[in-house]
């Protein structure tokens with residue numbers, strides 16, 4: 001799974017695989033002014049449990065390798081449009097950070113700020129969240145040039161972080177919710193996401209799930225929840241159009257071309273969901 005990786009995937013529009021150079025990623029079909037995608041494991045420089053395209057500095061990988069992987073991604077995403085990648089300190093909360101200042105020093109400092117969603121209406125800022133089982137979301141306003149990335153674990157979902165991000169896009173940037181496109185990347189599927197009964201009880205209190213089929217299953221081995229159907233129900237309740245919620249539907253735990261925190265017993269790399277508005 002080096003740079004010459006032979007990864008092949010059958011994907012439906014708006015997703016396609018780009019593994020020509022650098023980290024392989026699921027490219028999202030967007031308007032020409034926007035770039036967006038979800039990186040996978042193949043096509044990077046990291047070794048051991050972080051092989052190959054680990055995107056996180058916080059998991060024990062060598063900084064030099066992460067820098068190399070991120071740089072290679074910037075090259076394929078259009079480095080000339082995006083001088084750097086902006087990430088925050090993800091804490092499984094529901095705080096959204098709006099990024100409008102393009103000063104490189106200030107952007108670098110955001111890596112220390114606690115937030116699980118990043119929003120912008122400024123060209124030249126590439127936003128990212130890192131995941132390895134949690135659900136990454138990319139949001140793009142079609143009529144207004146705005147973009148967001150969201151890190152959704154079950155705790156963030158419990159705090160409705162996706163809805164909080166939508167509300168913030170509407171409030172800050174006057175996005176029309178019916179034009180908002182939401183893309184859901186690889187995450188642990190309901191096939192594999194076993195949880196305690198207390199997690200199911202948490203979500204039972206969410207009225208948006210009343211009448212929603214299959215958001216959890218009880219099997220002989222225990223309870224399983226479906227992050228995607230819970231997320232879908234929350235977003236539709238927030239006004240996102242059903243046809244504008246796009247799901248790649250790849251389980252990170254089932255596929256070794258993804259990092260999976262559970263499968264790899266916590267010692268693993270991170271995928272990156274990224275979105276940016278290009279400078280013209």
Ligand SMILES: [Zn+2]
Pocket residue numbers: 188189190191192251252253254
């Ligand atoms: Zn699975």
